[in-house]
Amino acid sequence: MSVVTDTSVRSEENFRVTRSRRNVAWTGAGALVVVVVLALFPYIVYSGTTSLMVQGFIVVILASMWNLLAGYAGLVSVGQQAFIGLGAYFVLILAQHGTSPFGGLPIAAIGCGVAAVPLWWLVSRLRSGYFAIATWVLATTIMLFIERFPSIGGGTGMSLPGLSGYDPTLLVAYTYWIGLAVTVLSLVTVYVMLRGRIGLVLTAVRDDEVAARSSGARVGLARMLVFVVAAVGCGAAGALLAISQLIVQPGAVFTVRWTAIMAFAVIIGGLGTIEGPILGAIVYMILQQELQSYDAWYLIVLGLIAIAVALFARRGLWGLIDDHLHVRLFPVGYWLWTPESGGRHGGVKRGPGKRGLRPRRGGRPS
């Protein structure tokens, strides 16, 4: 017969918690340099390349928003094109009433944020899969509704007024700078949100929702905030799209293909990290440029890669880089330093798909 002996008590002074493994000030400086270099692009490269960069900005913005929704809040939305379209149409309507599209962009973005509140109320009670399709239905409904109004182009679309006075090259440059500004703002917003309380709440929910709720975390509020922010971001991207295309067509702005692009970029780049969407957007742009003479091929290839990555390399490209180099450009988690380990990263390192989102196999887990 054996009896239990006391376990030894470990000294608390041996533990340390830090925000990141290395000094993040270096990353901040590096990011600033990148932004400055990018800002100089219109002076350096042809306007064809600048236009391409604008497309890339749109994808980066969309991807980081979709990542915020799916990777952090666990909300898989297949209907973000609703806000892309709304953003585009807000800019169109504002331009028809005399506001410059450049000035209209922030207004359109905020308008999408406001619109997001009642839409959230409609779909928030639905569980994940049904939430996804419901957002899709919402997007389709909004599109069908907008198509009823010939004054904004009906089913065929309308060109964007208010920009005809600009010199074409200058127009592209202005669009580029606005796009760069919106992209930087989006990434900074996401970073700040996730480092703050929202990020903490969302990570807690991802790991164990019941525990998070019972410890007082305002889960519903956090999710709604994420939904609204994502709407603002997607609306800004939609406005940017309208400005860069100079035409707004319902079939083009409201198509679910945007969700496909966002989702695939995020999955391939790395779900649940801030760096992932950027990487994924780059991959998308490369693939799209390489395969564009082959019609729908790039979507097929992108889709197949995304499925493979989702199943076998869930943390995506950035996850692979992170695993090998332990690099976090934008750290939002915590590192736990214990006497034994060389540093064990808590928080958001272990992307989604962890326990919190695993299927409950009937009844409680034991």
Next chain:
Amino acid sequence: MSEPATERADNGSTPLLEVRDLTVHHGQLRALDRVSLRVFPGEVYAIIGANGAGKSTLLRTIAGLHQPTEGAVLYDGKDMTRVRPERRATAGIVMVPEGRRLFGSLTVEENLKVGATYARKGPWTIERVYELFAWMKDRRTQRTAQLSGGEQQSVAIGRALVANPRVLLLDELSLGLAPVIVQRIYASLPEILSTGLTVLLVEQDVSQALRVASHIQCLLEGHTTLEGRPSEVTAEQVEAAYFGLSRSAAGNPDPAAEGSAPLWHGSTPSSRAS
């Protein structure tokens, strides 16, 4: 840990169910730490211990719902550690899970029929279950969600029996049930045993376990703290093992001095609560 089990293995038979140095983790939490046990045919083997001691984890790992980090589960001498739970069930290890876990949208009879889907050959049929629990036949077309806790427990046991197991795993039968109901359910144990089954049960109610078991093992925080026959252990030893008191159990008990061991009555947490 002493080896009273060697007495049981004297005739050279292999244990029907054996667990060797089982270590099981829930994420980073270690629920079981090198636990071993051996169950021989015909025994009623009870595992007792406080909440969180690892009892249910042990049973669930034997049933195949958890994969151990280390160690092995052997059934009739064969290593079952990598075998899926449904294959263990068809091989003869059937568990009655904690909390009953009946199929809520199915009727009583349908629950039994599901249990019988991949049944082995044996004495237990749905009709025989109806004989064991007399009330059940009349209520067999009722949805199980409408039954009382004790009735649900009986259906859950019946669902396991119709599969004709060789080893029946019972996880916390008494959970959430009044003592009178619990006793009634345990009263069906002799008939179950009479058909040649072996029972491994987890029980939080220590007195109930001591009443029915031929062997008991106590777990605390994933370790075995006590093991032996009810007749061989004293109330103090059980208490020490259950709560992990730092008094060491002085040597081995002297069976002669004990005589017929007194039943453990009095202060277990569950009996105090009722």
Next chain:
Amino acid sequence: MAWVNAIIQGILTGGLYALFACGLSLMFGVMKVVNLAHGDLAIIGGYVALGVITVTHIPALWSFVIVVPIMALLGYVLQRTLIQAALDRGVLITLLVTFGLSVVIESGLLQFINADSHSLGVGESIITGSFSIGSQIQLSYLLLLIFVVAVVVLLGLQYFLSVSRYGRMIRAVADDQEAAQLSGVDYRHVFGIAAAIAFGTVALAGIAYGMYSQFSPTTGTDTILLFAFAAVVIGGLGSLWGTLLGGIVLGVAQQIGAQINQADQVLAGYLVFLAVLVLRPQGLTSRRAQS
């Protein structure tokens, strides 16, 4: 009255929508997964039927005899491989994988076939005709047949689930996967059976749709998936007859919308869907308050 005709048309189309929806509902009930590629599978069924008809020259009405078993088998295989792998990795991954599958299927169809609409011609049979009741009501034989088929399929499914061994296992796994395992049931196999049924019924629905109307690569999502989902939500989760009711309500809403303004047909249906989502999120037939 034109309105009565509209309502009757709506009821009959409701049968088709219920056929779209029952597979989606089944897969969600059993596996807790929403298959975002559900509608696209119907379209694949349509294209396969087109191919089978072209090669074997069997009448379009009988193409289902070959196509439905093929699709059911495809469903079992896809479930045991791809979808099970995704399920093992969580709800999020499953949604992403089925969404990816949907996009790949649609893009693949666009790439390898073309963006044109196709139809499964029904030939010279009596089916192409219609009969009239009074001066305003016109009933197409084809639509009537589709409605009857839908009801028969739902009845068959209901019977299968209530009475048969596999039906019982499906319901048991849907209730409690782990407890089913403890009773010796391999839930992966049961999932496969459920997926086979879902793929088979949706392929049948795709063929029906192809005979009644036209389909193109994007019809799978634009029409079938979203309509199926709307029917399930309106009717209430967990009930096959609820799905039929939901389909009927959707169909009627669309037809009434078309009476008011031809272009608003689809929009009207979605507005009713949103109304149900707001007023009675558990659907019309569900008794529980939470969906």
